[in-house]
Amino acid sequence: MVKVVKNVEDEKLEQKETQEQHKDSEHETPLKSAGYVKMKRFYFIMLIFFVIFLSAGITTFVLAFGDEKAVDVVSVERREFDKLFSAYDTLKDNYYKDLDDDKLVNGAINGMLEALDDPYSDYMNVEEAEGFHNSISSSFEGIGAEIQEKDGHITIVSPIKGSPAEKAGLKPNDIILTVDNKSLQGMSTTEAVLLIRGKKGSKVELTIQRPGTDDPITVPIVRDTIPLQTVYGELLEDNIAKVSITSFSENTSKELVETLNNLQKQGMKGLVLDLRQNPGGLLDQAIQISSLFVPEGKVLFKVEDRNGNVKEYKSNNDNGTDLPLVVIIDKGSASASEILAAAVKESANVPLVGEKSFGKGTVQTAQDLQDGSNMKYTTAKWLTPKGNWIHQKGIEPDYKVQLPQYANLPFLDPDKELSMSMSSSEVSGAEQMLKALGYDPGKMDSFFDEKMKDTVIQFQKDNKLEANGVLKGDTTIKLMENVRETLIKNDPQVQKAVEILKGQLNK
Structure with a gap:
């Protein structure tokens, strides 16, 4: 049908042009007039073909050498995102008030991470990400406690040594019900942190439910600067030293070496390494510190990815020490402190004293996004030198010793x-x-x-x-x-x- 229509139109155009040629050019022969019309049709058709080929050439050039955005448009067309785009467009077109695009996108990312049902995977907006980096690399102002989401509740993993949280009597496994009378039910860890942290000297009131007690207790805490120092050492009786590591931050291994050198100058003959209430921290620090106490070449821990591939991390024993060692752990010892405890126990025959540890056997990666927000997610699980996965089980001490009631x-x-x-x-x-x-x-x-x-x-x-x-x-x-x-x-x-x-x- 299309062909017929085009032919009819062409015939009408040809007839009209022929009539006009006869009318305007009496001196032209019929043969010359017909050739002119045919040439015009030829040029018109060639112009169409030229436009088509030019368009195709430009498209090919852009896809091969052009702006990455052009390629991005193609790559975005993924079927698994159809429902997401549809929901986004529906809200943008029909919601009863204007929407914040950034808030919607942040919510979508946060929703994906929450769907993992993993308390150690979390999305942090720009403000939350800044606080996360500060807690690792510098001092920050707050109460000084590591928290996590557990069974729908925000729970204390461990208060930091010397912090307002420790002085206020907060304990591992305490459930934080409210912050300044605001319920934390359904909140993520990062959302709770924003409520709990604040300027030095300001007061925050926590409502705590402690396991084994019937009534919640109200705990007022005055926020303070949580110091950079993570290692504390002292010489006890008979030249036995006690060194406490409160967390694994950027300079912890350096602090520990300096502390041990000072104690050796004072005549240290044996060492008690106190990892109680230590919530963990940076993996590289756990490796460096474990290497101080585990013989060279011995396995510190193993990492297993989702495909079952296992990588071993071994001691390099740089600046290592042969001092007699005993390590103390408790239910507040988690993550990197458990890596250290398991390494010395299984690869150096160091006895552990205290209570069963917390039981965190996974490894997280923190990835900054373009706008300064951050996505922390679990990438693997770590195993002890003997291949044990202590996740949600903890490490049993060789000598169980309870603190007084x-x-x-x-x-x-x-x-x-x-x-x-x-x-x-x-x-x-x-x-x-x-x-x-x-x-x-x-x-x-x-x-x-x-x-x-x-x-x-x-x-x-x-x-x-x-x-x-x-x-x-x-x-x-x-x-x-x-x-x-x-x-x-x-x-x-x-x-x-x-x-x-x-x-x-x-x-």
Whole structure:
């Protein structure tokens, strides 16, 4: 049909042109007029073919040598994104108010990572990514606690040594229900971090649900600068040193070597390495530090990808030490600290003391995106030198030693008054703290009676405080400080580690 129409139009055009030629050119012969018309038709058809070939040539050139965006347009046409594009277009066209394109895209990326159902994979917007980098490479302001999303709740992995979180009595596995009365239910880890962190000197109030307790507790914390220092060393009795590593940050291995050198100058003969409450950190730091204590060539750990391919990481033993060593772990020891603990246990026969570790056996990669946001995702699982996967299982110590019960007592709010005739879980906590310090508060019945009041008065007199028999403010703070100092002085896990080292040194 198209051919017929085109022929009819061509015939009409030819007839019209022939008539006009006869009309305007009486001196031209019929043969010459017909040739002119045929030439015009030839040029017109050739022009069409030229345009077609030119267009095809330009397209080929652009695809071969042109702007990458031209190629991107082709590569975007992937069937798996059809539904995503359709949803985006539908919202943009029909939602009842204007939408923020960046917010929609960020939400889509965040949704993909949440769909992995992996608490260690997360999307961070520009602001969140900046905080993430600061927590690894420099000091930051906040409460100083590693958190993770677990079973729909934001949970404490470990408070950092010397941080406001530790001083406030936060413990591993504490569930954070609210921050300043704002529920964290359904929030990602990075969203929770933004609420918890803040400027030095500002106050934040956490509502905590502690495993084994019935009632939530309110914990007010004053934010502070979380220091760069991650290694703390001291010389104990009989030239045995204790070194605590609080996290694995950029300069941790350097700090550790400097600390060990200083302790050796002081006569260190044995070492207790304290990894309690250490939430982990950078993998390269775990490798460097593990190499200090594992013989050269021995396996530190293995990494297995999703295809089952296994890569071994071995000790290079640079600046290594042959000192007798004991390592302390607890349920707050996670990730990189577990790599170190497993490496020395299985490849250097170093005994572990304390409690079962946290159990994080996966490796994450953090990738910055073009706008400064960040995507952290799990890339592999790591195995101990003997091929064990400790994920959600933890590492069992060779010597199980529990801390005393008072080490896990709930935080007492200094702003809350505890006085005569009151009965509560806070009163129970205060009774146990006083007893741990050698006082006799009477019956351990959670009731603030006359005996309890007299005991508080005696405690206040001993610490040169106003002796009014009321627990509040400076009295509460001093009570918790004294309990912490008593725990440090009479730490059964450190005592056991020292005992083991002494046995090794006396052989």
